[in-house]
Amino acid sequence: MSTVNKSLIAAVVGASLSFVAQVQAENYAITGATVHTMDAAGSFENGTVFIKDGKIEKVIDGQASTDGYTVIDASGKVVTPGLIGALTSLGLEEVSMSAGTVDSRSEARDISQVGAALDVSYAVNPDSSLINISRIEGITSAATSMSRTGQLFGGQGAIITLGDLDVPVIKPRAFVSTSVSGHGADANGGSRASLWVQLETALDEVQAATTQLAGYDKAWHGLLSRSDLKALKPVLDGNVPLLIEANRAADIRQVIGFKQRNPSLNIALINATEAWRVADALAQANIPVILDPESNLPYNFDELGATLENASRLEEAGVMVTIGINTHNIRLAKQHAGNAVANGLSWEQGLAALTINVAKLFGVENTLGSLAPGKRADVVIWSGDPLQVTEAATQVFINGEKIKMESRQSKLRDRYLNLEQPKPMRYVRP
Amino acid sequence: MTTPTMLKSAVAVALSSILLVGCGEKPSTEEQAPLVTIDSNPFPSTYQVIEYPPVLIQNVTILDGIGGKVENGAILMQDGKISALGTNINAPSDAKVIDGKGKWVTPGIIDTHSHLGVYATPETNSHSDGNEMTKPVTAGVWAEHSIWPQDPGFSRALAGGVTTLQILPGSANLVGGRAVTVKNMPNRTIQDMKFPGAPYGMKMACGENPKRVYGEKGGPATRMGNVAGYRQAWADAQDYMENWARYEADHKAGKNPKPPKRDLQLETLAGVLNGDILVHMHCYRADDMGTMMDVMKEFDYKISSFHHAVESYKIADKLAEADVCSSMWADWWGFKMEAYDAIKENIPMVHHAGACAIVHSDSDLGIQRLNQEAAKAWADGKRVGLDITEADAWTWLTSNPAKSLGVFDKTGSLETGKQADVVIWSENPFSTYAQAEHVYIDGALVYDRNAPDTWPVSDFELGQPGEGDAK
Numbered sequence: 001m002s003t004v005n006k007s008l009i010a011a012v013v014g015a016s017l018s019f020v021a022q023v024q025a026e027n028y029a030i031t032g033a034t035v036h037t038m039d040a041a042g043s044f045e046n047g048t049v050f051i052k053d054g055k056i057e058k059v060i061d062g063q064a065s066t067d068g069y070t071v072i073d074a075s076g077k078v079v080t081p082g083l084i085g086a087l088t089s090l091g092l093e094e095v096s097m098s099a100g101t102v103d104s105r106s107e108a109r110d111i112s113q114v115g116a117a118l119d120v121s122y123a124v125n126p127d128s129s130l131i132n133i134s135r136i137e138g139i140t141s142a143a144t145s146m147s148r149t150g151q152l153f154g155g156q157g158a159i160i161t162l163g164d165l166d167v168p169v170i171k172p173r174a175f176v177s178t179s180v181s182g183h184g185a186d187a188n189g190g191s192r193a194s195l196w197v198q199l200e201t202a203l204d205e206v207q208a209a210t211t212q213l214a215g216y217d218k219a220w221h222g223l224l225s226r227s228d229l230k231a232l233k234p235v236l237d238g239n240v241p242l243l244i245e246a247n248r249a250a251d252i253r254q255v256i257g258f259k260q261r262n263p264s265l266n267i268a269l270i271n272a273t274e275a276w277r278v279a280d281a282l283a284q285a286n287i288p289v290i291l292d293p294e295s296n297l298p299y300n301f302d303e304l305g306a307t308l309e310n311a312s313r314l315e316e317a318g319v320m321v322t323i324g325i326n327t328h329n330i331r332l333a334k335q336h337a338g339n340a341v342a343n344g345l346s347w348e349q350g351l352a353a354l355t356i357n358v359a360k361l362f363g364v365e366n367t368l369g370s371l372a373p374g375k376r377a378d379v380v381i382w383s384g385d386p387l388q389v390t391e392a393a394t395q396v397f398i399n400g401e402k403i404k405m406e407s408r409q410s411k412l413r414d415r416y417l418n419l420e421q422p423k424p425m426r427y428v429r430p
Numbered sequence: 431m432t433t434p435t436m437l438k439s440a441v442a443v444a445l446s447s448i449l450l451v452g453c454g455e456k457p458s459t460e461e462q463a464p465l466v467t468i469d470s471n472p473f474p475s476t477y478q479v480i481e482y483p484p485v486l487i488q489n490v491t492i493l494d495g496i497g498g499k500v501e502n503g504a505i506l507m508q509d510g511k512i513s514a515l516g517t518n519i520n521a522p523s524d525a526k527v528i529d530g531k532g533k534w535v536t537p538g539i540i541d542t543h544s545h546l547g548v549y550a551t552p553e554t555n556s557h558s559d560g561n562e563m564t565k566p567v568t569a570g571v572w573a574e575h576s577i578w579p580q581d582p583g584f585s586r587a588l589a590g591g592v593t594t595l596q597i598l599p600g601s602a603n604l605v606g607g608r609a610v611t612v613k614n615m616p617n618r619t620i621q622d623m624k625f626p627g628a629p630y631g632m633k634m635a636c637g638e639n640p641k642r643v644y645g646e647k648g649g650p651a652t653r654m655g656n657v658a659g660y661r662q663a664w665a666d667a668q669d670y671m672e673n674w675a676r677y678e679a680d681h682k683a684g685k686n687p688k689p690p691k692r693d694l695q696l697e698t699l700a701g702v703l704n705g706d707i708l709v710h711m712h713c714y715r716a717d718d719m720g721t722m723m724d725v726m727k728e729f730d731y732k733i734s735s736f737h738h739a740v741e742s743y744k745i746a747d748k749l750a751e752a753d754v755c756s757s758m759w760a761d762w763w764g765f766k767m768e769a770y771d772a773i774k775e776n777i778p779m780v781h782h783a784g785a786c787a788i789v790h791s792d793s794d795l796g797i798q799r800l801n802q803e804a805a806k807a808w809a810d811g812k813r814v815g816l817d818i819t820e821a822d823a824w825t826w827l828t829s830n831p832a833k834s835l836g837v838f839d840k841t842g843s844l845e846t847g848k849q850a851d852v853v854i855w856s857e858n859p860f861s862t863y864a865q866a867e868h869v870y871i872d873g874a875l876v877y878d879r880n881a882p883d884t885w886p887v888s889d890f891e892l893g894q895p896g897e898g899d900a901k
Contacts (some may be wrong), residue, residue, distance in 0.1 A: 088756035098642060130764070250896070276893065290746040294795050296901050297551045297583060298891070305896035328764035335802065343900075387863045390804045390809035409763075413773045417814065419747050419783065 025400045029066040032075030035059055038356040039370035049079055049391060053375040054400030059406060060369050072402075074381045074393065081370050082140025082378030082398060083333060084358040084385075085292045086324035091124035091160055091168060093327055104147040104327075106155075110225070114202055115151025116235075119208045120144055121158040121172030123336075126165070131222045132407035134248065135146055135162040137331035138379035138386065138393040141170065143358070144178055147327075148225075150187050152198050153178045156231055157243075161376075163398030174362055176235050177270065179245035180254060184304050189215070189361060196254065203262060204234045224351060238264040241362060243290070245270040248302035249277040256285045268361050271295070274305040279317030286425055287319035288361050295338035296340035311353070312344030321345070322361050323353040338387035350387050376400075452650045454843050458602050466689040467699065473574060473795060475624035479614055480874035484508040486521035487854060492528035495537035495828035495843035499821040504719060505535060507850035510872040516622055516775050528868075534858055535845035536824055538593025538842050538851035538869065540613075540831035542710065542757045543790035547577030547585055547597055547620075551794065552890075557581075561600035562607060566644050566664050569632065571607035573599050579616040579623060583794040586888045586901055587811070588614050588877045591859075592865035593851040594625060594842075596835055598633045598737075601712040602643045604650070604659045606633035608698055609710055609834050614678035615871055616888075629836040631734070632702055634660065636713035636722060637768050647820040664729040667699035674700075704743035708734035708836055710757075718746035734789060739774035739780075744851075746783030755834040760803040761794070777804075777826060778811025778818055789826040800827055807862035820860055849873075858866030 010203055028051040035047030037059050048064060050057040068075025089104035096102065103123035112118055124144060134142075145157030153176035158166045180195060188195045205222040210231045220226060234240040246252045256278070259267050269275060274290040275282060282289070293311040298304045307313075311321050323340060324333035333354055341350040347359075367376050375398035384391035396401065396403050416428030421428055485507045492503035494515070506514040506521065521527050537583065548560035559576035562568040577597055587595065592614050599606035609631030612623040639651065645651035650659050673690040701707035711728075713719045713736045726733050735755035742749055742756040746794035749756060758780070763772035773779075781787040789804045792799035795845065808823040832842025841849045850873035854866045870876035879883050882898065892895050 042577050075472045094768055095764055095767050098638065098765045100772075157528045274895065294798075295584060296798075297794055298894075298896075300552050301556070303552075304891070304894045305899070307896060307899050307901055309900050329761060332761070335806075335862060338801075339799070342865065356724045387862055390860055392809070392813065412771055413743075413775050413779075413814065416779065417775075425744075 004413060016048055017180075018368070021274045024169075025054045027069045027401070028072055028397065028402065029069035029072055030072045030074050030079055031066065031381065032073055033077045033381065034077040035371065036351060037371040038059050038081050038352060038374040039203045040321050045232070047079070049342045049379060049380065051400050054377055056371050056373055056375050056377050056379075066204065072381070072418050076387060077394065078382040078384055078391075079371075080138075080380050080382065080386055080424050081355045081368075082380055082396065083138045083324070083354045084362070084368060085134070085139050085142030085144075085326075085330040085333065086322045086358045087144045088144050088324070088330045089147050089327045090130055090142055090144045090162070090257070090330065091126065091128050092120055092146070094128055094130070095123075096328070101338060106146065108149070110150070111227045111230050113157055113223060114153050114198070114228050116151040116153035116176055116202070116231040117225065118146060118149060118153075118155030119173060119231075120155060124158065124160055124168050126168040131168075133409055134331050135396055135398065135403060136393060136405045137387055138334065138380040138382070138396060140380070140396065140398045142330065143362055144177065145175070152188050152195075152316065153228075154243075156240075159368075161378075161398060163378075163401060164403065169368070171362075171364060173234075174364070175242065175243055177229060177243040177362070179270075179315060180246045180251050181257060181271070182300055184245060192251070199258075202228070202354050204233060205229065206338065211401055215386050220269065236262070236264065236267045241266045241268055241351045242270050243270050247273040249274040250304065252278050252282070253303065256281050259285050259287065266363075273303040273310065275319070276307065276310045276313035277305055279314050279319055281401045282314070283318035287324060288357070289314060290361065292378045293336050293343070293345070294327045295325055308339065308343040311340035312384070315349050316343055316379070320357050320360065321349060321353045321358045323350075324358065334386050334390050338389065341387055349386065431547065440522060448675065451770075452838070457701050460686055462681070462686045464686065464857045465678065468653065468692065470548050472619055473572075473624075475626040476619070476621040477624055477626055478622070479872040480876070482874035484513075484525035485526045485873065485875070486526065487528045487530050487535055487852075488519070489686055491534045491852070491858070492844060493534065493821050493824040494845070495824055496845070497819070500818070503535070504853065505844060506788060507852060507870060507873040509876050510847055510850055510874070511786040512844055512848050512852075513851050515846060521626045527566070527759075528854070531866065532857065534855040534864070536591070536853050536859060538853055538871065539591045539827045540835065540842055541587070541595040541791050541797050541800060542735060542788055542834055544597050544602065544797055545615075545792070545793045546587065546794060546797070547579065548573055548599065549582045550578045550581035551583055558566060561602040563602045563643055564642055565754060566650060566659050566697060567605045567697070568603050568607050569605045569663070569698040571599060571707055572610065573597050573608060573633075574610040574624065577610070577619065577620045577689040579620055580888045580890050580892050581616070583797070584614055584616045585888065586794065587625075588869055589866060589879070589901065591853040591869055592797055592856070593853075593869065593871050594612055594832070594835075595797070596631055596710070598631065598710060601633070601635035601639045602638050603635060604656055605663055605699070606635060608707070609633050611837060612870055615860045615876065617711050625837060627837075627840065630698075630701065630707045630861045631710045631835065632698060632707050634709055634711040636711060637715060646797040648671065653718070657725065660722075660725055661728070662729070664703070664725070667696050667703055668729070669701060670696035671700045682730040699776045702731050703729065705732070708732070708834070710735050710737055710834075712737045714738050714740050715771075716741040718768075719818065720745060720748065723748065723754065726752070734836070735786075737790060738792070740767070740769050740776060742785070743773060743776045744771075746780045746785050749780065750783050750785035751836070751858065753786070755788050757788040757790035757831070757834070759792070760789065773808040774787040775805070775814055775816070777807035778816040781818060781822070781826070782811070782816045786829045786830050786834065787826050790831070801855075801859040801864065802862060806841055808860065819857075823860075832858040
């Protein structure tokens, strides 16, 4: 059933697409593939994945009756959970520069003194061309977030699906981000000596305000705005992860100390270029990382220890690694992971870094990140090893729907594959 | 080219002035001053080939960079050159013999588009030397005068199998200045890495960048303003060339003409018009490229390669006809409007139309794995029925870039007599997991992945965290 037909039905019955997807989704059995469940069940060389009512029903080793299911023969192929973009601005950004509003960047306003309150869940546009371009390459969901606020915090990010849903946000206000790197310091007083006091003060105020903020009749004389306090309360409670960009070893040690002083915090590191130098302490503090394993240059004095072996050394120490920092080309996360594997990361963790580890980091592992019964049926069939640059997704399922493997880019390609046309290219409709 | 020094000419001019004043003779009867000529190579290469014993690599799969593939192949490097290529080669007695079972050998990768050294890491303001953003035409600046040879990025690129690269000024200006081709062998001065005998390039830029940078600084503010800017620059260069031609003709006729005032901008532009300097033009959109190919005809010069060229697939036939290369990424897109129509099949579609396709980086990370960029493009092409062999796809990384840089007579393919710029890959380099194990430049082993003690370390990295680490 095509998307268009579904939309028509949705319009006719006045139901949302998600409602249609849940109730009328086709059931699928994907057979014959090497299946990596990324779950306790492990991998099967000749597995069958059953998708029912938009969810993973079960994954079995070998064949079983497929009556009542549409069979997708994936013999010789590889099946994995859909990849989760670990840190993107998907849905917030169409063209990065000189081309209209970019919702991932903002200027400071009084309503949020420190930027914590900014909420991208209002801004996600499921019609962005990046959604289709990314999902036909296996990205089925993503963490999406501000890329620049110029403030202490990078706002509240969301977890989104790249499926055909009118409401793409799976989990709003899913995390808050900040930076204690040189970048963070530059934007917040020009020195870590100022930045860290701001960060500590912000948490102190959240702590102090918890009982005072019953209503607007109560006076509040803190530095943070009420909207910031509201956003940071679940962070302090540990219910919402705090993503902290830190690159040099000294900054990462400060983050570890910060967590020791505030044990309730659920902290993950972003970039973490020199994390390998403090890997054991990170493992002990149970702090996972989102990193770009290809970043091996000293872009500044915080990143002198940059190495392609960051991911593998972290794995060895027992730190959970996730991979996938990009927006337009989040589809290259699999190549990034492949290069981490080429430099010592285990292949299993290379794939986990794109799937289950990301789900765990964001606390959505009950619904995303592996092919376990009951989870959203985000499934990718690959032509081969997904970490190989020459292999690609051949069919993607999101929320149990077999998506159309088409994007604005594939249409441009198909229009121009044959340059000899009797009429101008505008008349060529691939 | 003969190159009497400018100093000598200046003395001659001064002497003739004295005579003129002292004797009061009319110019027509004065003694003829020596002909003033311009030194075309004031910063000559001091690159030295490293001495190394002969090396025979055998039992490998060879991609020769010009479309050939040899299974169970062998290659002999001697005195900096490739001395034999085939399947069964006898090694000289002093040769190092490498049995490369399972490994692949290719020519060293050539990147037509790098800003290593001019936008060095660390990315401090102090190292931001790539764009002379002071006026739209800065043909008189030379990238080599900005290159910091201590940029750690050179060694990272080496570990990715890059042996030659062109370093260009940035793309803020209509004419950004001269680009330089270097061997990836940084040393104490920039001259130490200049590729001996390589022609200069000249950077130009289409589209968004110049109009964004100069739109509120006196223009150009539009694409039509850009084009007027290029054309005026070429017209000025033609005028300059005529002035010099007239001067030389008059001198030859026995007159004593005053030489034209030297103009570094027009000198470089004239170098393009007389065929000595190759144009490399940052251009994304098909229509921009179409316009520039007409400007090229109007002023009778050659665009060696469009760079970035994300819409080359739309006009691949026209590019083939005009014999202009496209230096492209595999999949970058969307960071600005003129990059919105990029598609992943651009490179194979350009190749398929018979035009010259090049994989370039424009990135200190991308340059480290250009083989993977080619691999992605190759596989994407294959999936839409563009069946190109791996051996042909490797032309995107070596022979085609060498041609566009004017060094194909020296490097860019594994052919007898060429410079021995060679990479041994741990496996098929179209795999993510392939590593450049050995990199040879002019026959000398300059990177050995398995010998950490020999890895190059820049001055900047000495004594810092991570010195000598696996990078």
